[in-house]
Amino acid sequence: MYSEPFGEEYFDGTVACGWDALCFWMRDEIYRGNIGQLDNLQKTRFERLLLGEPEDVRKINREIIEYCQRTQGVIEVAWQDPNRRHPAAEVVNYQTELIPLAIIALRVPDRPTPETHAAIKDVLLAFRPAKPDVVPAMYMHAPGYNGANAHDYLGMLAMSLEVTGDPEIRDATYWGLRRELENLSLSGDMQEFNLLESHWCSSMDYEPMKHFLTDPEMARMARMISERIWLNRFLTWSAVVERNTGPGSRTAPGAWLGCSGDRLLFATGLEKPIWLNVNFQWGPWNRRQMGGRWPLNDVEAMVPQLPSYLQDVAWRKQLPHELQCSVQLIPWMERYPKLNGISSARPEPVLAKYVNYQTERYALGSITHAWDASACMVYMSAWWNDNRCKIEAPLGSPQHFCVLYPHYVFNGASFLDRVEMYFENNPNEPARD
Numbered sequence: 001m002y003s004e005p006f007g008e009e010y011f012d013g014t015v016a017c018g019w020d021a022l023c024f025w026m027r028d029e030i031y032r033g034n035i036g037q038l039d040n041l042q043k044t045r046f047e048r049l050l051l052g053e054p055e056d057v058r059k060i061n062r063e064i065i066e067y068c069q070r071t072q073g074v075i076e077v078a079w080q081d082p083n084r085r086h087p088a089a090e091v092v093n094y095q096t097e098l099i100p101l102a103i104i105a106l107r108v109p110d111r112p113t114p115e116t117h118a119a120i121k122d123v124l125l126a127f128r129p130a131k132p133d134v135v136p137a138m139y140m141h142a143p144g145y146n147g148a149n150a151h152d153y154l155g156m157l158a159m160s161l162e163v164t165g166d167p168e169i170r171d172a173t174y175w176g177l178r179r180e181l182e183n184l185s186l187s188g189d190m191q192e193f194n195l196l197e198s199h200w201c202s203s204m205d206y207e208p209m210k211h212f213l214t215d216p217e218m219a220r221m222a223r224m225i226s227e228r229i230w231l232n233r234f235l236t237w238s239a240v241v242e243r244n245t246g247p248g249s250r251t252a253p254g255a256w257l258g259c260s261g262d263r264l265l266f267a268t269g270l271e272k273p274i275w276l277n278v279n280f281q282w283g284p285w286n287r288r289q290m291g292g293r294w295p296l297n298d299v300e301a302m303v304p305q306l307p308s309y310l311q312d313v314a315w316r317k318q319l320p321h322e323l324q325c326s327v328q329l330i331p332w333m334e335r336y337p338k339l340n341g342i343s344s345a346r347p348e349p350v351l352a353k354y355v356n357y358q359t360e361r362y363a364l365g366s367i368t369h370a371w372d373a374s375a376c377m378v379y380m381s382a383w384w385n386d387n388r389c390k391i392e393a394p395l396g397s398p399q400h401f402c403v404l405y406p407h408y409v410f411n412g413a414s415f416l417d418r419v420e421m422y423f424e425n426n427p428n429e430p431a432r433d
Helices: 018-032 045-051 054-079 087-091 094-107 114-127 137-141 150-164 167-187 192-196 198-212 216-235 261-268 295-300 309-315
Strands: 014-016 274-276 321-329 350-358 362-367 377-385 401-410
Touching: 014 018, 018 261, 018 274, 018 295, 045 054, 045 094, 045 295, 054 087, 054 094, 054 114, 094 114, 094 150, 094 198, 094 295, 114 150, 137 150, 137 167, 150 167, 150 198, 150 216, 167 216, 198 216, 198 295, 216 309, 261 274
Parallel strands: none
Antiparallel strands: 014 274, 321 350, 350 362, 362 377, 377 401
16 A cells, blocks of 8 residues: 555545455555655554564564553553542543554564563553543443444453453453443434444444454454444435435535545445545645544454345335434533523433435435534435536546535524525526436
8 A cells, every 4th residue: 555656546536345445545544644745654553563574573562662661650650649530541542542552462463572562461451441430431321422432442441351351351341342232222223423423433443343352242242233333324325326314413525525534434344336535625625635644543444344234225225215213412512602591511311303314316314403512403414416417427426416515504594505505596497406
């Protein structure tokens, strides 16, 4: 992937699924991490270990040992401070620093030395991931939150368990998985972040869980949870417009067009290739210039192991197809805007009605409550193929369809829309498409 150039053909996107989609995604990770220095590409520790140049591997082992020992000392001091709310989490980002170390120890176990394996084990134990009233184990009390894996806490527990074998971490991993599975079984499969948020990538680390959990019962629970999360997405996938057509809270242009990390992850699980492009230009929105790399992507991303029936759910629905369900919303932001006499205290979880409706010409998605704002909002999106499109354009690309993108509606009118985008401001003519 590093040997391929980033020419114009890369910026034009691709049509891919499965392994090819994963390769395109990882190439984008390389690009995002090297904007401005494409002549001198920088590799992550994981990539350098995979390449396996002996001197570089020895250097990385020294780097990891030094980092683990230094961080372990800081964490141990933090746990002694009674004024810290989340001692270990306040001194280390467990998602981006510790989870990759744990996965490195499991995914390329022959490259770290015994001393490096011991250092990784010691820093994970010092973090105390199983402590119930602090991050990350505290998220066990919010089932369904954040793609059924709040801030990757289950991934942190499961990977730490396999590296350390610690009985307390084993217990927390078991109950975290079991409570999540029970929540899905009791309340239905449709959960807030599975359908409404771009944090679906948190479900990505179920693949490492499925691969590396050695306890058969825990591995089975991880497979069942992962399958249900994927099922949610396949149910709202429209083969007509080749889009996930949920309403979403994704109001940036990158997500309007379906070229976020969610779409790239989704494409790895499909049997049929779809259009992918993370680097489009749309007016002032120039994704080519937006850098940043999520450290978990390259260590966790895999082609998922999925049951074949999901492909039928995605591609061979009987139309019209309607999904209606209730979604448990777990508000976490203060109310906005702030209103006199209205409390900004965190509200209790609420049930909202979610509807996804697909036909041979269009797809609609809506929900009756917003997850992060005032109750006067409604989410809605509408997708359809435009009969004026470029016939040769890939289905799912912005050249092929018109879109009333996900937006907020106040009393029936959206402040993000110009009404003429839909009605074309021609009151005497029928609306087209």
